Amino acid sequence: MTQVGTTERTTIVLFSGDLDKSIAAFIIANGAAAYDHEVTIFFTFWGLNALRKDQPVPVKKGLLEKAFAWMMPRGSKKLGLSRMNFAGAGPAMIKHVMKKHNALSLPQLIELAQAQGVKLVACTMTMDLLGLQQEELLDGIEYAGVAAYLGDATEAKVNLFI
C-alpha cells in the first residue's frame, strides 16, 4: 500500500467450480496479496459456486434457474474435486489432510482473501444466465462484466485462467 504507481497486479479468472482448483486459485491470490499485489479474482461460470451462501436464500426464480440452483454446489464447502472425487470421498480426504497439516480450508482462504483486500468480482453475465442473484452470494463481493476484468488484466503481469 506504499507504492507510487508501481504496484504489481495479479488477476485470476476462476472459471472452475472444483474444490482443488478453487483452493489453488485462492492460495495464489493470497500469496500475491501478501506481497502487496493488487489482486482480482473474477468468478465466472462454475467458479461462481464458491461464492454462494451455504443456505438457500428465498428469491424468486424461474424453473430453469431453480434447476441450476439445485444442481450446482451451494458454496465453498460443497465443491467436488476435478479428479478422484469418488462421490465425495475425495473432497473429504483432501479436507482431512489439509486440516491435519493446518492448511487453511477454502472458506478460510476466502475470508483471508477478503481481509487482505483481494477484489472478488462476480461475473454479472453468468449470474444472469444461471439465475443467481446478489442476495445469494457472499457479502463484500463486487459485480462486473468482462470489460472490468480486462481493465484489471491489462494492468497486470500475472493473469491466470483457472
Add this chain to the structure above:
Amino acid sequence: MTQVGTTERTTIVLFSGDLDKSIAAFIIANGAAAYDHEVTIFFTFWGLNALRKDQPVPVKKGLLEKAFAWMMPRGSKKLGLSRMNFAGAGPAMIKHVMKKHNALSLPQLIELAQAQGVKLVACTMTMDLLGLQQEELLDGIEYAGVAAYLGDATEAKVNLFI
C-alpha cells in the same frame, strides 16, 4: 487502430474442447478486440474441434485418423460441457438460457471474432497428430506452430490457457 506501437495484445491458448470453456474464451477474446487489443486464439488439442466444419469433408484418412474424426465433436455446435453435461442435456440447457438472454451462441461468437479481426490459429502439430486437414476447418483460419504462438504471447500482457 489509432495506436503508434502501443497496441495491447491478448492471447488465448484454447486447449479445451468444452462448450463452456470455448464460450468463455471467445467472450474474453471479443471483449479484448472491442477494446482494440490485437487478439490471437491458438487452438490446440481438443480446442481444434470448435473450428471443425459441421459437415464431414471428403478427405483421405488412415484408420486412426478416421477414428479420431468420428470420436471428436464435429464443430462448435456439437461441443459438450466440462461439467453437468448429462449426455447432452446440459449443453441444451445452457444454449436455451443463452438464447433467452439474447447472448450470442458459440458459432455467433466465432463469427464476431472473425469480423473483429481476432486471429484464429490452428496448431499444425495437433492437426498432424489427429489427422485433421485444412479443408475440414472453417475458412479464414491461420495455421502455425507453438513458435508463432510464443511470438505473439511475448508481445502480450494478457495470456491465458483455457
Add this chain to the structure above:
Amino acid sequence: MTQVGTTERTTIVLFSGDLDKSIAAFIIANGAAAYDHEVTIFFTFWGLNALRKDQPVPVKKGLLEKAFAWMMPRGSKKLGLSRMNFAGAGPAMIKHVMKKHNALSLPQLIELAQAQGVKLVACTMTMDLLGLQQEELLDGIEYAGVAAYLGDATEAKVNLFI
C-alpha cells in the same frame, strides 16, 4: 544466454495430472526455452504426478499418504487423458500417433526440458499434503512454495495455469 538483463521469462503452473495437458505444458516450455526464455514449471496438486519416478520408492508413509500414492498415477508414463480416456485406450492411441509422427513422448519432453535448463519446481505444500517425498520424484528438481513461483511470475510476461 546472450542478453543483458532482457531475458524473456515464461512460467507455467502445471496443476493438471492429465497426459494431454502435461504434453501441452512441456511443448510450450520447450519452445520458450528454445527461444532463450528462462522457463519455470511449477508442479502443484495432480501436476506432481508427472514428476514421480516409475518405480515405488521405499519411504515411510502414513495410511492416507499410502492411499494417495496408490491412487495417483506413478510418473509420466501412467497419466490419463483429460477426455476420451476410455480406461487407458485413449492414452495408448495418442502415444501411438505421437510415435508415428516422431513427436517426443512426455518422458522425452521432460528430459529435453531438463537438458534445456527449464526449472522444474515441485510445490512443497502439495508434497506435504499428498505425502510425497523428494526421493519419490525425479532427480534435478527444485523444491519451493507459492512465493517462489510468484517471484518468477512477476518477472515474466507469459504466465499460464494448465
